[in-house]
Amino acid sequence: MKNLGNLMKQAKEMQSKMAEMQAELEHHEVIGQSGAGMVKVTLNCKGEMRKLDVDTSLVDPDDKEVMEDLIVAAHADARSKVEAYSAEKMKEMTGGLQLPPGMQLPF
Numbered sequence: 201m202k203n204l205g206n207l208m209k210q211a212k213e214m215q216s217k218m219a220e221m222q223a224e225l226e227h228h229e230v231i232g233q234s235g236a237g238m239v240k241v242t243l244n245c246k247g248e249m250r251k252l253d254v255d256t257s258l259v260d261p262d263d264k265e266v267m268e269d270l271i272v273a274a275h276a277d278a279r280s281k282v283e284a285y286s287a288e289k290m291k292e293m294t295g296g297l298q299l300p301p302g303m304q305l306p307f
Contacts, residue, residue, distance in 0.1 A: 232278025
């Protein structure tokens with residue numbers, strides 16, 4: 201029964217660490233870029249867009265598709281950075297514990 205008590209204590213600690221990490225992810229921001237930095241998208245690590253910066257030289261009503269494509273590319277760049285940062289934080293929190301494929305925290 202002592203092991204069960206320790207297991208419950210560890211689960212509560214993990215839950216507390218997870219809540220702290222979720223709060224940190226909400227405030228941590230990453231910047232994705234495209235077009236050699238002409239378009240920048242800032243996301244928090246929850247995937248919410250916080251800022252969009254478009255170089256004025258891209259604002260051409262006759263060629264808006266280029267600007268749209270660059271915005272999408274910058275967002276994808278930021279999103280991949282969010283995923284890498286989140287994965288690194290999760291790895292730190294779990295101490296490198298390898299979870300079975302398809303299983304994610306929080307449960």
